[in-house]
Structure formats: structure tokens, C-alpha cells
């Protein structure tokens with residue numbers, strides 16, 4: 001089994017018991033785990049610490065978006081929980097991202113710091129409604145700003161992965177939600193791609209929630225996706 005699992009399972013559950021029930025049936029070699037707004041609001045730091053204690057790499061996906069000092073301090077607290085990765089919104093701007101990076105760099109051990117470009121639920125029409133250009137243009141703009149602010153990578157759709165690897169370089173991490181098998185419902189996601197296509201396009205980590213957690217057999221489904229990626 002891979003020591004660098006590419007799938008990050010989104011534990012979008014309402015309580016810690018459900019998250020731990022999932023975590024206790026998989027291993028850190030099979031997947032990384034993501035704690036997002038629902039689970040964190042319900043269960044708080046204890047759920048993060050419980051997953052870290054079980055040996056998992058935890059992506060704390062709280063997408064901080066605030067003034068520089070507030071975001072930097074929040075990310076420092078996240079780092080103290082022992083998370084593997086934390087994120088902010090790139091639209092918070094260069095000063096916010098640089099201040100946060102500097103705060104994390106002062107720690108003895110720091111998590112990866114990445115920034116959300118354009119949410120994978122948004123399509124061109126939704127972006128136009130808020131006065132922004134089409135996804136590829138806006139994602140590239142925010143990814144360049146993120147790279148220039150010294151962060152480790154971005155959250156984007158796998159549809160933008162090939163372009164971003166060219167623009168930002170191979171070391172710049174691409175974390176891609178909106179992953180859907182070809183025959184699956186998109187749900188509220190707009191910019192989707194299959195797991196195999198996402199890896200081929202250059203995605204480093206695939207964030208997958210409902211296609212795994214809401215499948216009939218989440219553990220067999222995770223194994224199938226890992227196998228598909230391995231063979232790709």
C-alpha cells in the first residue's frame with residue numbers, strides 16, 4: 001500500500017463518532033483524512049486530535065478568509081493540533097497569505113499551507129454573477145498570487161491541473177475536490193473530473209467525500225479508487 005496516499009477522504013459527518021467509525025476501518029497508508037466545516041463546528045479540535053493520534057495526515061479544511069493577523073493566528077492554532085495541511089482563501093490577498101506563511105515558518109514544525117482559488121462548485125455563470133472572469137482565468141490569477149506569496153499549493157478543480165502544473169511548476173501542490181466517477185451524480189459540484197483523469201492531469205491529492213462516504217460499501221469503494229489510481 002502507498003506511503004503517500006493520493007486520496008484525501010472528506011469526513012463530512014455531523015459528529016465525531018461517525019468520523020472515528022470511518023477512521024477505525026481504514027489505515028493511514030490507504031488515505032489521508034479531511035476535517036471540514038461541518039465536522040469541526042460539531043466536534044471541535046478533539047476530533048482533529050483524535051485522528052492525528054490515530055496516525056492520519058489530517059487536512060483541516062476551514063478555508064480561512066479574514067484580515068492577515070486573524071488568519072495567521074488561526075493557522076498557528078491549527079498547526080499546534082498537528083495537522084498535515086491547512087488552508088486559506090487566496091482572495092484574502094497577498095498580505096494575508098504572506099503573513100500566515102511567516103507565522104507558520106516561525107514554528108518548529110509546520111503544516112503545508114495552501115489556498116483555495118475558485119470553489120469547485122462554481123461555474124462560469126456563477127463567477128460572472130459576482131463579477132469575475134471564467135474559471136481558468138480566475139484560477140490561474142489566484143494560483144500565481146498564491147505561489148508568489150510563498151505558499152505550498154492551491155485547491156483547484158482537476159480541470160485546471162494541467163494548466164497550473166505548467167504555470168506554477170511541478171513542486172506546487174494541487175489539491176483537487178470535485179472528483180466524481182464517470183457514472184456518478186455531480187451533486188453540487190460543477191467542475192468535476194474522474195479520479196484517473198485527475199491524476200493524469202497532474203493533481204497531487206484527490207479530495208473525495210460523498211462518492212466514498214455515501215457509497216454502499218465505503219471501504220471497498222476506497223480500495224477500488226486506490227487500485228484505479230495505481231493502475232493509471
Ligand SMILES: O=c1ccn([C@@H]2O[C@H](COP(=O)(O)O)[C@@H](O)[C@H]2O)c(=O)[nH]1
Nearest residue numbers: 010036118119120177178207208209210
Ligand atoms: O473548492 C472546493 C473546496 C473544498 N471542497 C470540499 O471538498 C469536499 C468535497 O466533497 P464531495 O462530497 O466529494 O463533493 C467537501 O468537503 C467540500 O467542502 C470542495 O468541494 N470544493
